[in-house]
Amino acid sequence: MIPKVLIANRGEIAVRIIRACHEMGLTTVAVYSTADKDALHVRLADEAVCIGGAPARESYLNINNVIAAAIATGATMIHPGYGFLSENAQFAEIVERCNIAFVGPSAATMRTMGDKATAKKKARAARVPVLLGSDGTIASLDEGLRVAKQVGFPVMLKAANGGGGRGISIIRSATEFKPIYERTSLEAETNFGNGSLYVEKYIEAPRHIEAQILADKHGNVLFLGERDCSLQRRNQKMIEETPSPLVDVGLRIRMGQAAIRLAKAIKYVNAGTIEFLIDEKGNFYFIEMNSRLQVEHPVTECVTGIDIVKEQIRIAMNQPLALKQNQVKTSGHAIECRVNAEDTDNNFMPMPGKIERLMIPGGPGIRVDTHIYAGYAVPPYYDSLLAKVIAYAPTRREAIDKMRVALRHFVVEGIKTNIDILAYVMENETFIDGRFDTGFITRLLESAK
């Protein structure tokens, strides 16, 4: 009997996973919402099951329906992709209990890493540097000021219940502390119904670098290099690349060793990504771990030659990793651009609609992961990602050139996309020189106002 993999996702990642399964000779089951009946993943899979209405909570987030689809089709494995249920510990637990192999870490690991305070504690215990700050929330102004002086200014004051970049203030000196503390606490009380705050070291112009790891069920952990994800708009990554133009060999080794230590300490299994902030001096600090496949995994695949999705499935089949760390060789440079259906002249508003004409770029070193086709109607219910264009070349400069051309050859008609902005970035001097930080895109867009 051939293993049967249910892909609990949609869009480009469902297509990506189905392809990997078919290459491995595995049969696949797609699940879809009523809004996705014409989606590519539904057509490519061997079987497809409708699991509910268009809103994700009725379908792609509906644990009961996904499980029912798996049981009804006799699926022996579930790949959750990214987003949706991929980091839902309860889902992973139910999958395990139903005797279905979950392509990802155990529910227990997911719970540990899903709680920021616990994750930070685990990181510290594994001697992975974390941002200095208060242990949990601060009880008073005095305590906050004492912690701030200990970690050194500038510091961030963060609302315990805040999120998505809201409820954060930056304090640059001790004299500013009192007024800003009082204001932030009041704002947090008003906006989040909880005025408690915590203090964390603030990093000026940080880079967002993440370490990709693979871990099998036999205690082996591989570090597959870093990805630079500093090019973001409102905490949404736009362009990712590997290797990072900022990271030198020494930093890479130290970061990789830290990532492996953490993965081993928490007995991590399957693919995972450990996110770090890097300051101007090249110090790195653990922020969080994503216990799933990342959107930007293809850049790592290009430079390592390792198919991360297939490795994930092999790990879920209890197989040991075929490579040792010293056999992981990287070469060349890879960049990924996320092409979204959005109106860049109108505050990047999502732009669902029908794709009238489509030309997908190609040529050596260009990979396009996508689920769109001419005539496809982009539904308004889910994220606006249309395609990931990945350029791979021996050097960064050549990869940028390839990407520039590929984006110019990428034609999507009928809906608006961010292709022009991505293409512009490929020509921007600061980007080409590799001197950007996480605020780069925001400043760039501000300057065009």
Add this chain to the structure above:
Amino acid sequence: MGTVVDKLKAKSAVKKTPQDLYVRPSDIPQGLFVACEKCHAAIYQKELDENLRVCPHCQYHFRLNAAERIRVTLDEGSFSELFSKLTSVNPLGMPEYDDKLAKSQALSNMKEAFVGGIGAIDGIQVAFGVLDPFFMMGSMGSVVGEKMTRLVEYATKAKLPLIVFSGSGGARMQEGIFSLMQMAKTSMAVKRHSDAGLLFISVLTDPTTGGVAASFASLGDILIAEQGALIGFAGPRVIKQTIQQDLPEGFQTAEFQLKHGQVDLVAKRRQIKPLLAKLLRLHQPGAMK
């Protein structure tokens, strides 16, 4: 016949992709999910337990047995049971009563429908009693009445506040007049507890009806009803058949009784413990100073 590819495939076998076999038959194990008794949604058992057995979809409060009620209400490990050895006999020689009792005892691992003892809520000592609606519908026979009475007397003597969770169909028919006598006996005990200036909080859960509703359960200084609980004397079906009229919407629910002045407040299950803790603190000597 057939295309070129068909002929080629017929001539030489297509090489299969090698695959390590890793197949276990998948199935949903018994008890992993439970169906909501009201909205019929499938609920992950563990999620239901973590949600104190309240349906996450429709907020239906599943009934709790005595042990579960103790777990969600009292501080962990604080409960010690009293009068646990009392067991019922069949004073009227009712047919099948002995069997029913034996069956209930075997299923619940309890001797009777009432569990009483001493426990703590947020560190405050209380005399605590609970009727188990799964044990012969939590019906009150001589032993239930006696255990309740002894608990109240203990509380009076020890000057403890009393908290009782009722979940009962009423007096136990199989013990006839002996059961009815328990209504008077428990009520008198509660009166003496009250005369001693002590607090009695009665929590009415699904269902609180008949002789229990008509005696101690309605005699609390404070009456709290759990959301959605059926509370009344005779059940809706009996009343409808008797008066030959349709009953109003939501008749005899906790919310209905609140609207008509029969209980002091209606609370969700998760709110009950904090509420009890607050009420107990307010009623401690010196709390208002």
